[in-house]
Amino acid sequence: MSTIAIATKATKRGHIAEGFVFTMFRIGTYFVLLCATYIFLDIGIKGGQTVFQKTAPFINVKFLTEPPQTLYVFDYQGKKMELSDREFREWKTTHKEDVDVTSVSYSAGGIWPCIVGTALLVIGSMSLALFIGISCSIYLSEYARDGRFIRLIRVAILNLAGVPSIVFGLFGFGLFVIFFGWNVSLLSGWFTLGLMVLPAIITASEESLRAVPQGLREGSLALGATKWQTIRKNVLPYAMPGILTSSILGIARVAGETAPIMFTAAYAMRDEMPWQVPHWTNFFFQGVMALPYHIYVVSSKIPQNEYTERVQYGTAFVFLVVVMLIALTSILLRERQRRRLSW
Amino acid sequence: MTSESLIKAFFSSNALVAIVVLGLITIFLFREGFGFFGQNLANIRLYRRAGLEYVDIIRDQAQQQAALSRKLGEIRQLELRNAPGANLEAFDQFTGAFSDSGEFLDALVSDANDQALALREAMIASGASVAASSTTESETPTTAQAVDPKTAMATLRGADEKFPTIAEAMKAKIDNLLSTAPTLNSPKAKKAFENWKKKTRDYLANFPAVAQKLRAWNPDEPVSASRAISSFLFGTNWITASFWQDWYGIIPLLVGSIMVSLVALLIAVPLGVCSAIYVSEVAAKGEKAFIKPYIEFISAIPSVVLGFFGIAVVGQAVRALSQASFMKWVPFFPISERLNVFTAGALLALMAVPTIFTLAEDALRNVPRGFKEASYALGANRLQTIARVLVPASLSGIISAVLLGLGRVIGETMVVLLCAGNRIAIPDFTQGLGAFFQPVHTMTGIIAQEMGEVVRGSIHYRALFMVGLVLFVLTLGINYLAQRLVARYRMSIG
Numbered sequence: 056m057s058t059i060a061i062a063t064k065a066t067k068r069g070h071i072a073e074g075f076v077f078t079m080f081r082i083g084t085y086f087v088l089l090c091a092t093y094i095f096l097d098i099g100i101k102g103g104q105t106v107f108q109k110t111a112p113f114i115n116v117k118f119l120t121e122p123p124q125t126l127y128v129f130d131y132q133g134k135k136m137e138l139s140d141r142e143f144r145e146w147k148t149t150h151k152e153d154v155d156v157t158s159v160s161y162s163a164g165g166i167w168p169c170i171v172g173t174a175l176l177v178i179g180s181m182s183l184a185l186f187i188g189i190s191c192s193i194y195l196s197e198y199a200r201d202g203r204f205i206r207l208i209r210v211a212i213l214n215l216a217g218v219p220s221i222v223f224g225l226f227g228f229g230l231f232v233i234f235f236g237w238n239v240s241l242l243s244g245w246f247t248l249g250l251m252v253l254p255a256i257i258t259a260s261e262e263s264l265r266a267v268p269q270g271l272r273e274g275s276l277a278l279g280a281t282k283w284q285t286i287r288k289n290v291l292p293y294a295m296p297g298i299l300t301s302s303i304l305g306i307a308r309v310a311g312e313t314a315p316i317m318f319t320a321a322y323a324m325r326d327e328m329p330w331q332v333p334h335w336t337n338f339f340f341q342g343v344m345a346l347p348y349h350i351y352v353v354s355s356k357i358p359q360n361e362y363t364e365r366v367q368y369g370t371a372f373v374f375l376v377v378v379m380l381i382a383l384t385s386i387l388l389r390e391r392q393r394r395r396l397s398w
Numbered sequence: 399m400t401s402e403s404l405i406k407a408f409f410s411s412n413a414l415v416a417i418v419v420l421g422l423i424t425i426f427l428f429r430e431g432f433g434f435f436g437q438n439l440a441n442i443r444l445y446r447r448a449g450l451e452y453v454d455i456i457r458d459q460a461q462q463q464a465a466l467s468r469k470l471g472e473i474r475q476l477e478l479r480n481a482p483g484a485n486l487e488a489f490d491q492f493t494g495a496f497s498d499s500g501e502f503l504d505a506l507v508s509d510a511n512d513q514a515l516a517l518r519e520a521m522i523a524s525g526a527s528v529a530a531s532s533t534t535e536s537e538t539p540t541t542a543q544a545v546d547p548k549t550a551m552a553t554l555r556g557a558d559e560k561f562p563t564i565a566e567a568m569k570a571k572i573d574n575l576l577s578t579a580p581t582l583n584s585p586k587a588k589k590a591f592e593n594w595k596k597k598t599r600d601y602l603a604n605f606p607a608v609a610q611k612l613r614a615w616n617p618d619e620p621v622s623a624s625r626a627i628s629s630f631l632f633g634t635n636w637i638t639a640s641f642w643q644d645w646y647g648i649i650p651l652l653v654g655s656i657m658v659s660l661v662a663l664l665i666a667v668p669l670g671v672c673s674a675i676y677v678s679e680v681a682a683k684g685e686k687a688f689i690k691p692y693i694e695f696i697s698a699i700p701s702v703v704l705g706f707f708g709i710a711v712v713g714q715a716v717r718a719l720s721q722a723s724f725m726k727w728v729p730f731f732p733i734s735e736r737l738n739v740f741t742a743g744a745l746l747a748l749m750a751v752p753t754i755f756t757l758a759e760d761a762l763r764n765v766p767r768g769f770k771e772a773s774y775a776l777g778a779n780r781l782q783t784i785a786r787v788l789v790p791a792s793l794s795g796i797i798s799a800v801l802l803g804l805g806r807v808i809g810e811t812m813v814v815l816l817c818a819g820n821r822i823a824i825p826d827f828t829q830g831l832g833a834f835f836q837p838v839h840t841m842t843g844i845i846a847q848e849m850g851e852v853v854r855g856s857i858h859y860r861a862l863f864m865v866g867l868v869l870f871v872l873t874l875g876i877n878y879l880a881q882r883l884v885a886r887y888r889m890s891i892g
Contacts, residue, residue: 066779073781077680083672084681084689087751091696094707094748190412198406199413210881211416217802217877218423218870219809221842225849225866229426233854250419257416283405304698311700314811314842318849347702347812354706355816367710371703382698386691 095375102372105365117165118369123324123349124164126362129156137362139163159362161324161353166370171329172343173377176244176320177310183249184309185302188256192298195257196264197286216254223251224315232319239342241329244320251315252305259305263297264290300392303385311378313347321348323356346374427870431863433855438646439626441857445643447617448518449554453510454643455615456561459608460507463500463568466598470496473582473590480584488580499571502564510557515641517550551617558613565605572602630864636822636839638848638858646861648868650824654739654838657825658814661743661834662750662807667800669747670754674796677755678762679784690759697752705816708745713737713817716744720835730832735819739834742818746810750803757802761795762788794883801880805873811842818843841869 108115124140131154138146140163143156191208199205227247237243267290275285313321322342332338353367445451470493477484524547576595582588633647677689713736719725721732765788773783789796819837822844827833845862852859 069779069781073779076781077676080672080676080680083669084676087669087673087696087748088689088692090748091692091699094699094704097711098703098707187412187415190409191415194406194409194413198409208413208416211420213881214874214877215416215420217805217809217873218420219811219842219873221809221811221845222423222427222866222870222873225430225845225863226423226426228849229430229863230422233430234426250415253416253419281402283402307698311698311702313700313702314846317846347700350702350706351812351816354709359710364710367706371706374700375703378698378700378703379695382695386694390691 095379098368098371098375101364102368102370102375105369106372115165115369119165119170119373120167121165122168122326122328123161123166123344123366125161126159126163127156128159128362129154137163159360160357161349162357162362162366166346166349166366166373168325168328168344169346169349169370170373172321172345173310173347175241175329175343176248176316176345177306179241179245180248180252180309181302181306183245184252184256184305185298187249188253188302189260189298191253191257192260192264193286193291196261197282197290212254212257215250216258218251219314220251220312221314223247224317224319227315227319237340239318239320239322240340241320241343242339244316244343247315247319248309248312251312252309255305255308256302259301260294260298263294263301266297267293297392300385300388303381303388307378307382307385310381311347313345313351316345316348317351321345323348323352346370346377350374423870427863427867431860431867434630434646434857434860434864435623435626437857437860438630439621439623441644442625442629443621444518444521446619446621448521449510449514449551449617450518450643452554452557452612452615452617453507453514455608455612456503456510456557457507459565459605460500460503462601463503464497466594466601467493467497467500469594469597473587473594476590477582477584477587480586481582484583489582492575492580495575496572499568499575503568506557506560506564510554511642513550513554517547517554520547520550558609561612562605562609565609569602569605572598630861634824636844638861644858646857646864648841648865650822651839651841651844651865652868653824654818655808655814655840655842657739657834657838658742658746658818658840659804659807661740662746663800663804665744665747666750666754666803666807670751670799670803671758671796673751674755674758674762675784675789678759679780679788693752693755696748697756699749701749701810701812702816704745704749705813708741708813708817709737712745713741716741716835730829730835733832733835735821735835735837737817737819738837739818739825742814743834745813745817746807749810749813750807753806754799754803757799758792758796761792761799764795765791794886798880798883801876801883805876805880808876809842809869809873811846814840815843815846820847841865845869 105118106115107113127136127138127140127143129136131150131152136146142163195205195208199208224247227243227250231237231243231246232239235243271289271293272285275289276282280288320342322344325342325344329338329341329343332341350367350370353363353370357363359367474486474489474493477486477489576598579591579595582591630646630648632649633645634649635645635647636650637643637645673689673693677686681689716738717733717736720728725731769787769791770783773787778786818840820839820843821837822839825833825836825838829836845866848858849862852862
């Protein structure tokens with residue numbers, strides 16, 4: 056047998072092994088995608104039944120605009136009645152009979168206060184994080200010279216990024232809730248969440264600032280502009296789109312985290328809406344309901360049955376759609392940005 | 399010029415925030431958590447001085463007897479399964495007699511139990527105990543007290559004499575039983591029964607030593623300060639709000655966290671690394687453009703949604719699978735709990751895959767092009783190039799990706815809180831891999847679950863902060879390791 060034949064045989068065996076291993080890799084990759092798709096579909100289909108309806112206006116407006124209520128289920132004259140707390144009380148005034156009622160907490164009404172609460176938490180904490188984060192990254196990319204101090208800051212940022220969210224929750228509880236005496240409030244939640252996403256914002260902003268070509272700075276300085284004028288007129292405007300795009304992913308994280316707000320900002324149930332406060336300063340010192348915490352409460356504190364499933368899947372669906380839309384926007388924008396921004 | 403330097407100072411002060419926050423986290427975890435050791439020491443001192451420790455020595459004996467009794471039930475099951483239709487009457491009589499033999503011991507425990515609790519009440523009421531050192535004369539009980547500590551302790555110590563008598567009678571009874579032990583038919587049950595007999599003999603032989611221990615026990619023996627620390631770091635019990643004694647041992651939580659992370663990594667590392675290699679080396683361009691953003695997209699799924707999905711779907715599915723007939727060959731199937739280590743681990747794996755994927759893919763892409771080209775030039779095919787050149791060259795990057803994945807998994811709260819089953823106990827490792835299908839509690843889960851309910855400043859509250867501190871230190875360590883690896887990897891390739 057000639058050496059060429061042996062070599063071909065070896066190559067053939069190599070080809071088969073290669074094909075086999077690559078197929079395994081492909082299966083592994085698509086398995087991950089499949090799992091995720093299954094989750095999206097399961098929540099999408101079951102949650103969609105709560106959020107959408109077959110008749111006009113096709114969206115379950117009640118679910119999106121009402122506060123959560125207790126559901127009362129009972130048989131009345133052979134008919135099965137499912138009434139929310141308010142409806143049940145009205146019904147009681149016209150029907151005097153005693154009925155055998157099962158009550159299921161949280162399962163009637165909607166999730167409006169949770170949506171509002173999450174929006175407030177996101178707006179506040181992101182403003183805070185963006186303000187501190189962008190300032191920090193300006194310093195790091197424009198002013199700082201490499202040295203021990205800068206290295207220390209970088210190490211701190213890297214480590215801060217790895218701190219578990221529940222530890223941030225404990226920290227926020229210890230510092231803002233107890234030490235500052237803010238109690239369970241929006242303000243405590245803002246600071247806790249804001250500090251939590253800070254590392255992500257700083258890293259993203261610095262990347263965008265560094266992507267602005269050096270020539271723009273030098274040109275401005277050569278024309279006699281001061282450092283601050285250069286940054287304000289010639290660096291920030293070009294970096295801003297990048298900073299904001301990357302920060303959207305931070306929004307997804309802030310909106311999605313439950314552990315940090317569990318004992319700093321979230322209430323399981325609150326009857327007043329956030330703007331129903333006696334004095335405007337009270338606004339900052341009130342706890343709110345939040346979507347992620349509501350999901351936690353309805354999926355762990357009440358039993359699983361056909362009545363609770365609606366609110367569980369409905370809330371999960373709304374929450375997932377909101378967070379995923381934010382994340383998708385961020386990812387798509389970033390892809391576009393990367394293609395466009397090649398100086 | 400001054401305004402320029404002011405602006406600079408403003409920005410640099412913002413840059414300091416990261417350091418300040420990291421420092422504040424450390425400070426506050428310590429501030430709230432550190433009082434724990436003092437309170438725990440007082441807690442353990444009271445445990446000894448009120449004689450609860452003494453009672454636990456006797457209780458341990460009673461519990462061992464009960465455990466042996468339960469074991470007989472298991473042997474009965476074994477016999478029934480392997481030799482159906484066997485006559486078990488003699489064996490049942492034997493079991494009954496054995497379990498009855500412990501009644502005096504149980505009665506003793508129950509009496510001592512009440513006495514010790516009353517004594518503790520009195521001590522707490524007199525306020526003598528909590529922070530005081532353990533010299534006897536330091537307390538002067540008020541006359542109005544219902545229980546006088548000294549007499550109460552003397553009554554309690556009466557068990558010194560009672561225990562040997564009871565043990566003697568029990569030993570005689572069980573020896574008698576053992577000599578007339580029934581025979582079993584199936585070899586498996588027989589073997590288990592012989593094993594049981596040996597254990598029982600060992601148990602009986604231990605009685606004199608226990609009696610000795612009881613006599614030697616001294617309520618005024620000082621508790622060393624290190625016990626407050628060791629009972630936290632190495633304690634195997636996390637028992638809170640119990641009528642007896644609260645223990646704050648982190649081991650069950652740590653074991654739970656580690657087991658869940660292990661399962662998650664075992665699933666996520668192969669998948670994450672596989673897909674990283676696939677995307678960076680094998681996939682076609684169009685495939686790549688679709689897979690990469692999709693996996694990044696997965697990382698944005700909120701953990702609480704995953705946890706909910708685990709409760710609603712995965713837990714059910716895992717249990718249903720374990721009950722399926724084609725899985726009968728697995729010894730520990732079917733499982734009883736739908737929420738267990740595996741359920742939580744499988745879901746956490748999905749959270750870890752994007753982290754591992756993104757970083758590993760970065761590491762692979764950063765291998766200089768020349769490496770790959772040189773390998774091809776030498777006649778290596780793609781698989782050989784990947785296995786021999788690319789993966790080794792990016793190994794430290796991949797390992798640090800895995801470490802960062804671990805950091806993410808171990809600090810994750812909502813999934814484990816919802817899906818790990820929340821039973822605070824070290825799983826039964828005698829079941830082998832079956833331990834991974836038992837419910838556990840985790841460090842993150844316990845903080846999230848109990849923090850809302852504890853009294854501020856109580857020992858329980860401080861214990862939770864200590865758990866947070868351990869978690870913090872653990873994740874910092876993992877992060878540090880990962881960063882070191884990345885730094886080395888950059889150097890070796892650059």
